[in-house]
Amino acid sequence: MKKESLKEKVKSTGLKNTPLREEVLKIFTEARKALSSKDIIEKLGKKYDRVSIFRTISTFAENGVIHAIPTSSDYVVYSLCRDNCATAEHLDHHYHFFCRRCGNIFCLNDFEFYNIKLPRGYKAESVNILFEGVCKDCSQN
Amino acid sequence: MKKESLKEKVKSTGLKNTPLREEVLKIFTEARKALSSKDIIEKLGKKYDRVSIFRTISTFAENGVIHAIPTSSDYVVYSLCRDNCATAEHLDHHYHFFCRRCGNIFCLNDFEFYNIKLPRGYKAESVNILFEGVCKDCSQN
DNA sequence: ATCCTAAATGCAACTTTGTTGCAAATATAT
DNA sequence: ATATATTTGCAACAAAGTTGCATTTAGGAT
Ligand SMILES: [Mn+2]
Ligand SMILES: [Mn+2]
Ligand SMILES: [Zn+2]
Ligand SMILES: [Zn+2]
Numbered sequence: 001m002k003k004e005s006l007k008e009k010v011k012s013t014g015l016k017n018t019p020l021r022e023e024v025l026k027i028f029t030e031a032r033k034a035l036s037s038k039d040i041i042e043k044l045g046k047k048y049d050r051v052s053i054f055r056t057i058s059t060f061a062e063n064g065v066i067h068a069i070p071t072s073s074d075y076v077v078y079s080l081c082r083d084n085c086a087t088a089e090h091l092d093h094h095y096h097f098f099c100r101r102c103g104n105i106f107c108l109n110d111f112e113f114y115n116i117k118l119p120r121g122y123k124a125e126s127v128n129i130l131f132e133g134v135c136k137d138c139s140q141n
Numbered sequence: 142m143k144k145e146s147l148k149e150k151v152k153s154t155g156l157k158n159t160p161l162r163e164e165v166l167k168i169f170t171e172a173r174k175a176l177s178s179k180d181i182i183e184k185l186g187k188k189y190d191r192v193s194i195f196r197t198i199s200t201f202a203e204n205g206v207i208h209a210i211p212t213s214s215d216y217v218v219y220s221l222c223r224d225n226c227a228t229a230e231h232l233d234h235h236y237h238f239f240c241r242r243c244g245n246i247f248c249l250n251d252f253e254f255y256n257i258k259l260p261r262g263y264k265a266e267s268v269n270i271l272f273e274g275v276c277k278d279c280s281q282n
Numbered sequence: 283a284t285c286c287t288a289a290a291t292g293c294a295a296c297t298t299t300g301t302t303g304c305a306a307a308t309a310t311a312t
Numbered sequence: 313a314t315a316t317a318t319t320t321g322c323a324a325c326a327a328a329g330t331t332g333c334a335t336t337t338a339g340g341a342t
Contacts, residue, residue, distance in 0.1 A: 193292070
């Protein structure tokens with residue numbers, strides 16, 4: 001996804017441009033890490049109803065504005081879809097890094113894509129690669 | 142993890158061998174797919190308290206009997222740790238497949254391991270690779 | 283075999299997270 | 313400006329997981 005405004009995005013998806021959606025999009029745009037629904041509610045929960053925030057996140061995810069990142073936790077985190085989240089050889093691929101120290105999840109962009117072979121019969125449309133370890137910032141301190 | 146009985150596992154972890162634990166372990170051993178807490182509670186919830194089941198699953202995960210599998214859903218699924226879940230070149234790696242049709246998650250064993258390079262500063266201790274698509278059974282029918 | 287003790291379980295209450303139905307508000311096309 | 317489909321807020325609900333505590337039990341010691 002290009003760094004386009006929500007207004008531009010609206011044109012392609014049919015979503016209406018509302019104050020809540022602009023604020024949520026702004027938060028994702030400025031975040032250096034993946035965010036959970038809880039994270040967004042903590043930031044906007046006094047200004048907007050939590051139900052609307054949940055619905056905004058769902059709508060964004062359904063329309064390809066953000067994408068859910070697989071984690072081993074019982075909550076989902078989301079991040080803006082970027083250009084290089086796109087397909088390579090018809091396989092949508094995502095690389096993310098979960099830091100054990102700070103607990104944050106980061107998108108790893110500009111990655112060389114490995115076309116890992118699957119067992120016979122399995123047909124993959126996307127692959128999510130989640131590293132776990134210590135992030136750049138945490139390993140310096 | 143070897144195909145050892147819980148009794149053997151107890152020796153190494155200090156866990157007590159109880160009826161609930163034996164039943165949970167049996168369910169995981171016989172399952173051909175990854176299971177959620179809900180799945181286990183549906184099978185054992187009339188016989189045991191859900192709290193105890195939650196605690197059993199946590200204990201198993203903490204002691205390396207089972208491992209959590211990253212997904213994009215708001216629930217976690219678990220699978221038995223197998224021998225080849227072990228480390229290769231000091232990087233614990235797991236390959237799983239989420240089927241869009243049946244909704245099941247399968248362990249993909251015996252995989253060639255790719256040592257994917259990380260950006261400078263990031264130190265990975267494990268990597269989880271989650272494919273999404275159509276599984277063997279579902280693509281035949 | 284019995285006793286002892288730390289660990290495991292069951293139960294009740296609670297919290298967190300997400301969902302549903304519906305009425306009121308509002309963004310956008312005409 | 314008006315019309316209308318979409319979005320939002322509110323209340324109620326539901327699912328999933330947690331906490332505290334009393335009771336029970338597994339497994340080692342006697
Ligand atoms: Mn990403
Ligand atoms: Mn596995
Ligand atoms: Zn970190
Ligand atoms: Zn399937």
